[in-house]
Amino acid sequence: MARISVYLFCGTLAATIAFDAASQAFPSKPIRFITAGVGGGNDFTARLIAPELSAAVGQPVVVDNRANSTIAAEAVARSAPDGYALLVAGGTFTIGPLMQQVPYDVLRDFAPVVLTGSAPNILTVHPSLPVKSVKDLIALAKARPGEINYGSATLGSSSHLSAELLKYLARIDIMRINYKSSGNAATALLGGEVQIMFPNMPTAAPHLKSGRMKALAVTSAQPSALLPGVPTVAATVPGYEATSIDGLYAPAKTPASVIARLNQEVARAVNKPEVKERFFNAGIEIVGSTPEQLERAVKDEIALWGKVIREAGLKFN
Numbered sequence: 001m002a003r004i005s006v007y008l009f010c011g012t013l014a015a016t017i018a019f020d021a022a023s024q025a026f027p028s029k030p031i032r033f034i035t036a037g038v039g040g041g042n043d044f045t046a047r048l049i050a051p052e053l054s055a056a057v058g059q060p061v062v063v064d065n066r067a068n069s070t071i072a073a074e075a076v077a078r079s080a081p082d083g084y085a086l087l088v089a090g091g092t093f094t095i096g097p098l099m100q101q102v103p104y105d106v107l108r109d110f111a112p113v114v115l116t117g118s119a120p121n122i123l124t125v126h127p128s129l130p131v132k133s134v135k136d137l138i139a140l141a142k143a144r145p146g147e148i149n150y151g152s153a154t155l156g157s158s159s160h161l162s163a164e165l166l167k168y169l170a171r172i173d174i175m176r177i178n179y180k181s182s183g184n185a186a187t188a189l190l191g192g193e194v195q196i197m198f199p200n201m202p203t204a205a206p207h208l209k210s211g212r213m214k215a216l217a218v219t220s221a222q223p224s225a226l227l228p229g230v231p232t233v234a235a236t237v238p239g240y241e242a243t244s245i246d247g248l249y250a251p252a253k254t255p256a257s258v259i260a261r262l263n264q265e266v267a268r269a270v271n272k273p274e275v276k277e278r279f280f281n282a283g284i285e286i287v288g289s290t291p292e293q294l295e296r297a298v299k300d301e302i303a304l305w306g307k308v309i310r311e312a313g314l315k316f317n
Helices: 002-024 042-058 068-078 091-098 134-143 158-171 182-190 203-210 255-268 273-281 291-312
Strands: 032-035 061-065 085-088 110-120 122-125 147-151 176-180 214-218 243-249
Touching: 032 042, 032 068, 032 176, 042 085, 042 110, 042 243, 042 255, 061 243, 061 273, 068 085, 068 110, 068 273, 085 091, 085 110, 091 158, 091 243, 091 291, 110 147, 110 291, 122 134, 122 203, 134 214, 147 182, 158 176, 158 291, 182 203, 182 214, 203 214, 243 255, 243 291, 255 273, 255 291
Parallel strands: 032 061, 032 085, 147 176
Antiparallel strands: 085 243, 110 243, 122 214
């Protein structure tokens, strides 16, 4: 029995040495960042991080755009678990499967690498709406159930779910008007077609500056440096938090040492002052988390939005 134990130990040690040698050789060829279409937020993140990671590891990092986040995620889920095909994705990746069938499982088929950043939305109203705070808005909505409209981008977007979470937690009845994009919804708010919207910072910034939109609160749990002096929704509605998380994911079963190398280099890259500033100007606050923190954030999102989506009866057509 002792001989068998020694043999197994030696075999395990040899495998560990071989594993470490392989991980030290990573990467030995180009890495692909697979993400959604050109021009979107995930594409912005991928293209900003790619050259930084390339310089750090000495291999090209290529951005590979797919038609949407579902197609991008499926491609990564089916890739070899070796760290050379990585998914750059935001909230649609984690929340979308709660509202429609997708050919992958977020928790089973992916290994979290790093939470690159998070982006709050802003609870904004048309200046004509007679409210100065979240408390005022809730009171008005309760006094006029079903009479106040909010505009949002597509079903399941952050602007949509931010509003639904407020409805759910504050127990108010506000009506959704759907638009093709956040830009269209913002135009509707400026024109008075809707009274409320939850845009991201890039969409809201010019209109807040001009006074054509009024900011009541940010949707993050804590006040945001993106909008100093503006309170949180959570200050009035305990438990409210709606931020879009941007993360990097590898296929499941990717070696832990490869995940650790990618995590270290990407976290270092996003926290460079010049990179951080570019993200900040795009309305994204840098995180640079551990893989475990990203995993926890994804699980929290699925639990929270699953409950909201079930309560509201939301689903893609």
